[in-house]
Amino acid sequence: MNQNPEELQFLSSHRSFDGWQKRYRHFSPSLNCEMNFSIYLPPATDQGEKVPAVYWLSGLTCTDENFTIKAGAQRGAAEYGIALIMPDTSPRGEKVARAIDHAYDLGLGAGFYVNATQEPWSRHYRMYDYIVDELPALMEKHFPLDDRRSISGHSMGGHGALMIALRNPQRYRSVSAFSPIVNPTTSPWGIKAFSHYLGDDVKNWWNYDASLLIESARPREYLPMLIDQGSADEFLAEQLKIERFIAACNTANYPVQINMREGYDHSYFFISTFIGEHLRFHARALKNP
Amino acid sequence: MNQNPEELQFLSSHRSFDGWQKRYRHFSPSLNCEMNFSIYLPPATDQGEKVPAVYWLSGLTCTDENFTIKAGAQRGAAEYGIALIMPDTSPRGEKVARAIDHAYDLGLGAGFYVNATQEPWSRHYRMYDYIVDELPALMEKHFPLDDRRSISGHSMGGHGALMIALRNPQRYRSVSAFSPIVNPTTSPWGIKAFSHYLGDDVKNWWNYDASLLIESARPREYLPMLIDQGSADEFLAEQLKIERFIAACNTANYPVQINMREGYDHSYFFISTFIGEHLRFHARALKNP
Numbered sequence: 019m020n021q022n023p024e025e026l027q028f029l030s031s032h033r034s035f036d037g038w039q040k041r042y043r044h045f046s047p048s049l050n051c052e053m054n055f056s057i058y059l060p061p062a063t064d065q066g067e068k069v070p071a072v073y074w075l076s077g078l079t080c081t082d083e084n085f086t087i088k089a090g091a092q093r094g095a096a097e098y099g100i101a102l103i104m105p106d107t108s109p110r111g112e113k114v115a116r117a118i119d120h121a122y123d124l125g126l127g128a129g130f131y132v133n134a135t136q137e138p139w140s141r142h143y144r145m146y147d148y149i150v151d152e153l154p155a156l157m158e159k160h161f162p163l164d165d166r167r168s169i170s171g172h173s174m175g176g177h178g179a180l181m182i183a184l185r186n187p188q189r190y191r192s193v194s195a196f197s198p199i200v201n202p203t204t205s206p207w208g209i210k211a212f213s214h215y216l217g218d219d220v221k222n223w224w225n226y227d228a229s230l231l232i233e234s235a236r237p238r239e240y241l242p243m244l245i246d247q248g249s250a251d252e253f254l255a256e257q258l259k260i261e262r263f264i265a266a267c268n269t270a271n272y273p274v275q276i277n278m279r280e281g282y283d284h285s286y287f288f289i290s291t292f293i294g295e296h297l298r299f300h301a302r303a304l305k306n307p
Numbered sequence: 308m309n310q311n312p313e314e315l316q317f318l319s320s321h322r323s324f325d326g327w328q329k330r331y332r333h334f335s336p337s338l339n340c341e342m343n344f345s346i347y348l349p350p351a352t353d354q355g356e357k358v359p360a361v362y363w364l365s366g367l368t369c370t371d372e373n374f375t376i377k378a379g380a381q382r383g384a385a386e387y388g389i390a391l392i393m394p395d396t397s398p399r400g401e402k403v404a405r406a407i408d409h410a411y412d413l414g415l416g417a418g419f420y421v422n423a424t425q426e427p428w429s430r431h432y433r434m435y436d437y438i439v440d441e442l443p444a445l446m447e448k449h450f451p452l453d454d455r456r457s458i459s460g461h462s463m464g465g466h467g468a469l470m471i472a473l474r475n476p477q478r479y480r481s482v483s484a485f486s487p488i489v490n491p492t493t494s495p496w497g498i499k500a501f502s503h504y505l506g507d508d509v510k511n512w513w514n515y516d517a518s519l520l521i522e523s524a525r526p527r528e529y530l531p532m533l534i535d536q537g538s539a540d541e542f543l544a545e546q547l548k549i550e551r552f553i554a555a556c557n558t559a560n561y562p563v564q565i566n567m568r569e570g571y572d573h574s575y576f577f578i579s580t581f582i583g584e585h586l587r588f589h590a591r592a593l594k595n596p
Contacts, residue, residue, distance in 0.1 A: 032576040033537070033539065033570040033571045033572065033577065034576040034577075034579070034580055035579075035580050039576050087376070087377055087575070092579070092580075093379065250322065279322075282322045285321050286376070287321040287381070288323075290323070290324075290379060290382075291322075291325075291381075291382075
């Protein structure tokens with residue numbers, strides 16, 4: 019295992035919409051394991067131009083490849099001159115703790131973008147630090163990116179994007195989400211993950227719940243925020259609970275555009291339909307001086 | 308097993324670009340087994356409108372799902388009001404002959420769109436009949452489609468589209484291909500498949516080779532034809548041999564638009580980049596009265 023955190027191991031490269039879809043492996047000190055990530059570099063970077071980046075946080079069970087392969091996002095990224103950065107959803111490897119019985123909603127593929135405090139998870143599951151600090155520094159060192167960043171994601175990753183942006187508004191220009199688990203401290207997926215990763219004291223969960231965080235956001239730090247939610251999403255009522263976030267935004271008077279999409283479900287067919295609109299939304303914020 | 312060829316078994320449905328991405332299973336008399344297919348119905352069909360269809364033939368190892376998930380073609384299909392029909396690439400099931408040692412280029416996933424004449428393949432491997440006759444009749448019976456058809460595909464399926472269109476110009480309005488194996492009677496993939504499916508007498512192969520068929524095409528039956536080929540395609544020199552088709556088209560004086568795409572490879576990142584242009588090309592032919 020290469021443990022030099024400065025080095026990237028090249029895995030693959032494909033021409034895509036006149037830019038490049040690439041994949042690398044690196045050793046992550048935050049997560050104490052090797053990680054894969056995918057990155058799309060738009061054609062603007064071929065002329066040496068530095069471009070802004072949208073970070074995409076995927077949902078349960080995903081790797082860096084699901085969004086890369088299924089969303090068709092390269093099209094808009096090429097058009098708007100934006101890089102896309104797709105990290106994995108958890109630490110990986112033989113030494114990394116996994117859920118009993120291969121549960122899909124805990125452990126591998128289910129990092130929930132938190133820093134775990136409980137054994138055995140705390141040895142590797144520090145996705146919050148990885149996404150907020152380590153990955154942007156690594157990306158901006160190795161690729162033609164400046165420090166203009168936006169963040170988006172789906173489901174677990176849609177919540178991750180909202181939560182991370184609310185806690186670090188100075189680090190992002192805009193935030194968007196598809197089908198986010200907006201209130202994980204009251205959602206079965208969130209309760210299961212948080213109790214394992216963060217322990218039983220629910221006070222330690224609050225800093226990872228977007229519907230609670232939004233109430234303490236400072237108006238001068240409000241970010242452009244966009245959410246798309248399918249009305250036929252099979253997880254809407256029990257897990258996602260978009261109405262909680264709408265209520266919290268109203269209470270906090272935080273401006274957010276929420277699009278309810280009639281008949282759309284939780285799948286990548288939903289994401290691919292509207293990802294172009296999300297990238298246009300981020301492009302406006304990223305290119306606004 | 309349901310052996311009523313008139314019935315479709317519904318598998319799944321997803322809203323996509325304001326239309327519907329659906330998947331079904333049916334019993335195919337041509338192939339003597341159950342087959343899955345995917346179909347995209349554009350929003351125009353929601354108003355009861357009958358639309359034309361583009362048939363997509365996939366390459367080696369694919370099922371009906373690869374193009375459905377990876378190409379992002381629904382976007383253009385919705386915009387142009389075209390249905391997309393994605394069949395599987397071979398017969399399937401316990402009783403269907405498979406290649407020794409799970410070879411990826413023979414048997415399951417590798418039907419090459421021919422009617423096999425040799426045992427054991429001839430019991431099921433009749434993909435030519437399935438694509439040319441059975442599937443369009445089934446689609447036009449069950450879905451809001453008229454008889455305006457175009458055909459496209461990738462690699463093995465790119466050749467299948469060219470070959471089928473050249474043999475049935477009256478059944479299609481236009482044909483296109485990505486990275487087609489244009490001259491399978493001289494390509495290692497084609498020689499292996501044709502010798503197993505069609506026997507050792509190469510005369511019986513000629514009717515399944517687009518570079519040979521094009522020389523006998525009648526000018527009054529010429530179809531609009533578009534081909535995209537990546538210059539960095541890892542199979543270009545040994546298997547695909549686009550230069551053979553260019554030469555054959557020149558000899559036959561058959562008008563064809565061939566785009567060599569600098570730096571693009573054999574992957575779906577290539578297809579997704581240019582599928583929108585192909586659908587626009589087909590739309591012009593399909594909507595031209």
